[in-house]
Amino acid sequence: MAKDEITKGYRLVGTRPNRPDGLDKVTGRARYGADFSLPGMLWAAVVRSPHAHAKIKRIDASKALALDGVKAVVTRADLPTGLEGEDLNLQENTLAGEKALYDGHAVAAVAATSQLLAQDAARLIEVEYEVLPHVTDVDEAMKPGAPVIREGAADYSVPEGMHPNVVRHMEFGHGDVEAGFAAADIVREGTYKTEATHQGYIEPHACVGQMGEDGRGEMWVCTQGHWYIRRMSAAVLGIEAANLRVTPSEIGGGFGGKTTIFMEPLTLALSKKAGGRPVKLVMSRAEVLRATGPTASASMDVKIGMKKDGTVTAGQVMFRMQGGAFVGMSPIGEALPCAFACYDIPALKHEAVEVLANRPKAAAYRAPGSPMAAFAVESLMDEMCRELHLDPIEVRLKNAAKEGTKSSYGPIYNRIGLVETLEAAKAHPNYAIRLGPNQGRGVASGFWFNHGGETSVSLAIGEDGTVQVSIGTPDIGGSRASIALMTAETIGIPYENVRVNVVETGALGVNEPTHGSRATFASGKAAVEAARQAIAEMCRRAAAEWEIEPEAVEWKDGAAQPAGPNAGKFPPMTIAEIGAKMGGTGGPISGHHETNAGGVGASFGTHVVDVEVDPETGRTTVLRYLVVQDAGTAIHPAYVEGQYQGGAAQGIGWALNEEYVYGSDGRLQNTVFLDYRIPVASDLPMIDTVIVEVPNPGHPYGVRGVGETGITPPLPALAAAIAEATGARLRSLPMSPPKVLAAIKAKRQA
Amino acid sequence: MKKVHVTTNVNGDQVEFLADPRETLLDCLRNHLDLTGTKEGCGTGDCGACSVTLDGTLVCSCLVLGVEAEGKKIETIEGMASDGELHPLQRKFIEHAALQCGFCTPGILVAAKSLLDTNPDPSESEIRFWLAGNLCRCTGYDKIVRAVQDAAAEMRGAA
Amino acid sequence: MRYHTPTSFQEASRLAAASGGLLRYLAGGTDVLVQMRAGMVQPDELIDLKHIPGVFDISRTADGGWRIGVAVPGRALGAHEALCRDWPGVVEGMNLVGSTQVQGRATLVGNLCNGSPAADSVPGLVAAGATVTVTGPDSSREMPVEAIPTAPGRTALKKGELISAVTLPPRGPRGGDAYLRFIPRTEMDIAVVGAAVNLTLDGDRIATARVALGAVAPTVLLVEEAAKAIIGSTLDDAALDRLAAASSAAAKPISDKRGTVEFRVDVAGVLARRAAQIAYDRAKGTGK
Amino acid sequence: MARVHLWSSLRRFADGQEMVEVEAATVGQMFDALARAYPGLAPAIAAGLSVAVDGEVIANSRSAPVRPDSEVFLLQRLKGG
Secondary structure (H helix, E strand, O other): OOOOOOOOOOOOOOOOOOOOOHHHHHHOOOOEHHHOOOOOOEEEEEEEOOOOOEEEEEEEOHHHHHOOOEEEEEEHHHOOOOOOHHHHHHHHHHOOOOEEOOOOOEEEEEEEOOHHHHHHHHHHOEEEEEEOOOOOOHHHHOOOOOOOOOOOOOOOOOOOOOOOOEEEEEEEEEOOHHHHHHHOOEEEEEEEEEOOOOOOOOOOOEEEEEEOOOOOEEEEEOOOOHHHHHHHHHHHHOOOHHHEEEEEOEOOOOOOOOOOOOOHHHHHHHHHHOOOOOEEEEOOHHHHHHHOOOOOEEEEEEEEEEOOOOOEEEEEEEEEEEOOOOOOOOOHHHHHHHHOOOEOOOOEEEEEEEEOOOOOOOOOOOOOOHHHHHHHHHHHHHHHHHHOOOOHHHHHHHHEOOOOOEOOOOOEOOOOOHHHHHHHHHHOHHHHOOOOOOEEEEEEEEEEOOOOEEEEEEEEEOOOOOEEEEEOOOOOOOHHHHHHHHHHHHHOOOHHHEEEEEOOOOOOOOOOOOOOOOHHHHHHHHHHHHHHHHHHHHHHHHHHHHOOOHHHEEEEOOEEEEOOHHHOOOOOEEHHHHHHHHHHHOOOOEEEEEEEEOOOOOEEEEEEEEEEEOOOOOOEEEEEEEEEEEOOOOOOHHHHHHHHHHHHHHHHHHHHOOOOOEOOOOOEOOOOOOOOOOOOHHHOOOEEEEEEOOOOOOOOOOOOOOOOHHHOOHHHHHHHHHHHHHOOOOOEOOOOHHHHHHHHHHHHHO | OOOEEEEEEEOOEEEEEEEOOOOEHHHHHHHHOOOOOOOOOOOOOOOOOOEEEEOOEEEEHHHOEHHHHOOOEEEOHHHOOEOOEOOHHHHHHHHOOOOOOOOOHHHHHHHHHHHHHHOOOOOHHHHHHHHHHOOOOOOOOHHHHHHHHHHHHHHHHHO | OEEEOOOOHHHHHHHHHHOOOOEEEEOOOOOHHHHHHOOOOOOOEEEEHHHOOOOOOEEEOOOOOEEEOOOOEHHHHHHOHHHHHHOHHHHHHHHOOOOHHHHOOOEHHHHHHOOOOOOOHHHHHHHHOOEEEEEOOOOEEEEEHHHOEEEOOEEOOOOOOEEEEEEEOOOOOOEEEEEEEEOOOOOOOOOOEEEEEEEEEEOOEEEEEEEEEEOOOOOOEEOHHHHHHHOOOOOOHHHHHHHHHHHHHHOOOOOEOOEOHHHHHHHHHHHHHHHHHHHHHHHHOOOO | OEEEEOOHHHHHHHOOOOEEEEOOOEHHHHHHHHHHHOHHHHHHHHHOEEEEEOOEEEOOOOOOEOOOOOEEEEEEOOOOO
8 A cells, every 4th residue: 555656635634724722722721630620629739758768667647637627648558459560660659658769759648628738738747767778870770789779670581690770671683793893994982871851741740530439430630641540540549440530631741751640549549538529639840850750861882883984884782771760661672772773784782771760750751762872872973973074964874774674673664754854954954054163063863663552533423514533642732633634634524624522531442642653643543544434324324315325425525426427316415414314314423443553654853953052151052953854744734843843842951951960868959940941932943844754654644653753863963063063072961061061171171 | 827808800800819828829810710721830930831910010920929919900811812802922823833732821822912012023032031931841932932923013013 | 827018117027026936028929939839938927028118119319329129020120221221230130030920020139138149139239339228126227238148048137127128339430230140041040150240440440340259159259359350450351361260269169950169160250251341341331 | 484583682581592483363373372482481471562563563462463474573562752
């Protein structure tokens, strides 16, 4: 089913209509997590460990419970026992058991009649700790004397003889790496470090939960995936999933951080203890930073062999990543396959370990693992290009993966668009701008798998011929608009006649979250299938009316029409006419589609950044920024550009200033936006975008996911640009002014 | 904790509420007046999601106590469209896709309106620095700045 | 927490003196509310000073200086053309505090009494030779700004005392001041280093100078050696080098989440040099 | 028989082989056959694996088809942001 011949011959796909939720969002009417309230509602607050690692010896809530208006307190003792694996991890993270494992780990929760009262009560809950030695740095956590965070936590994959904090191990590759290095003209190695960063969504986690004595509950929650919330909350509380109904709110950003639970089940546990009164829990920003799911920190060794003409002969990486005090949270399984995914290299060896540390339970963050891997590999590639005086785009073109390339992680690529992004970057005017003193340019490419996943969509025709589409993937960046466009395109009706709703868990089969850049791809694909099903039914209704065979009816321009002259002569029967009569012609008309969506198309992008560095203070100013990425097909180009720009901005933040700073006491030092420095408006230039379209053959409109790849190239691209501007190469993120200035001074002294 | 009776004016309406003196104006708008369009992103004045104007001055409502609102005039996002007519900024934000998740949008709109009220023809740099206290994590600010520029141009044209 | 709205500084002072618990004054509130929110401070008494007549005023003193009320927010300072002409360095320091929104609330006195060594408005005030009026239950006294902070989060004010106004001296002819700070972003950060320079000229030569550094010691520093380094000079390269060296030498910072000792020492010199140049150009009437 | 490639650290559970051949019509059948032939692989499979079948990455579908001549790569379970 080759879709390469797809042209821009669509009626709606590729246009930029106003998004359906735009009005609500510019008037303040859109309801986010903290905007729900219910009669009789209580407010909750959480008691959190001030220690990075401590035994919990005693919890005394009697003073809190003695306050007028305090209705319930829960601790781990209120949760069921006997959980295993990730369910146990989730429960352990919801409320600490024997030990607090990181600064901010929840220890108890309280519900009261007002938010202030709940906070007052939380301060009155006494917790006695026995402080234990802690470790927060990934390399320190592997050293012989490092405190063991969980005895016996290592899984099947870890070879004998590693530190008990090493809990997962992975290794793969192909070809003869030693022979590859021997064939190279230069072989270079480097060690690179990235600090943990936070997704930094502006909306703190918020949830209203209600559960009666009968164990039936409801939740209203901001999340990327409410079926995940349902499954995880049910597991943590030991209740049946079907007894829990979860309604997603509008979501104020997620970027991976809202694909799991942190405190949501506490609302249900408190509600049940408080006689079924609904309970609202809204995190503070400090709680978000201390106790949700930042990304992993990484320490990475890279070795690359290159010929003088830029041909890469072999590559090797060893990644060490910590994802907190819980097994399975670091993205080693994603980082390794991403490391060399952009290239066609005959010999590769990948190895990684996951290490426990006294930090919060990491969650996904936009292309999990890929930015770190790219920082290491693309940085060393750039260093070698400079050493050999080769153009970084030419070297990437020479080694670029394309259709038929055996990927770094094994499978053969089908049609992909990396080469097209490199060509477009090379041709862009930004690449030809001459730079001034203290300025530098950096180039890097990036990759993300993209994802399909479990998807259930339902579509119903209205009596007036308008169409409602029920989807289960919360809309974070405009996906309702793109799904409405594809549905309207498929049915042949105006965009305005399609309304797409994100519906609750009671209304559809299981949907995975909006993650893995899948919402427009997977829910869109399922919506198209559901529309086709409804079209088939509408053709049947018309056929019955006309008393001809259904096969003799075709659907065109929003109406059933006789398929050719032999079918008979009837005027087109529009969707509005069919809808108006459907009660009498067989009942409601709907379509639905349930799938574990396949046909995913891999995503590649190339970024070009120009910076100027103040040589006396080490501060980097981003002068201009270019994102080129393959979208497959851009359904709503404005929101595709938005994903590119947003990804780049997050990557710029990660590269320059964002980091988790732990003190020697193991406490997080920067728990507010004042010191967790995400880019502000005056930090950034306009972000230029080029949408490359190499349609994905696995999607009816050629869609590839566009959400994640954009965060990957900025890290190495900025390191390259700073290296050109200053002569100093930074191998550790963030490239904050003190580090850049120190590197400049070291370079001068050398 | 004894509550304080506060009489104030929000979006042209006289309103009253009882505030715990520790409650912020943001808490009072959201929890006592059900004006949930004003958002809390940080509670420390660092994100701007709670932007409102207080007697015409742009402030973070998380950095104002509810009791301080006595006798003041407050404007929130809910008052920005008048008589069912969107403010040009609101329209341009939709047209330019200047919002993704939309959580920061009310605060940014209130702040941008305050800018255009004082400077009808701001440069890109003036827009960026004026809005530096309004964090957006989704857009990279590009489309936001363009939407403000376009709204300003339209408003100048109309004036 | 009890919330008070006194209508005179004497009343505020009496309330404070009589208070048995934890007390905070509220002017702009941009520090106090944050601390309350974070649970760092749970005041028993909160005294709102904004109901006292005159606290929003900016007025000329008899000798040609300026008197600034305790509730004047940063934006009002920035909008006051005559004040900006006289003391651009003081105003630009205050205007660097926080966002546009914070500028609508934050005040000079609040920034000073918060006691942060990184307070952006304080080096400019110190360099300007500003004083504050301290009102107690029984009397008032005038104190130099640099005498107010005694340690991070601490001030020299005694129980029942509060600041009732800031006074800037007359600018006089051929004077200029400037403040620069270093932050990693372009906005919204706490100063990693701050430097203010205030000087007057005799011809092209610097007649008097005051140099103040922020965020490089437990309190804002008034660095006499740095001032001496440029007095008598035309701010030639040699003088600037001496200034930078003296400023770096005076810096006694710590390493923390915002910067390292080495970085702060280096950048203190860099900023002092750059601020001096701006102040010098302003004094000559060639700056902006 | 489909050819299933194991990443290095899984090979010790399959007698050191880089590639093993199994009879399977779906991804699920392939996992079951692998676990039967090499019980040491069972924990890894139980922990959750993604696969790439003839170039297409399949995150978690047991029903995805495997052809007799398919080339399958095992991957760690992929997560997205």
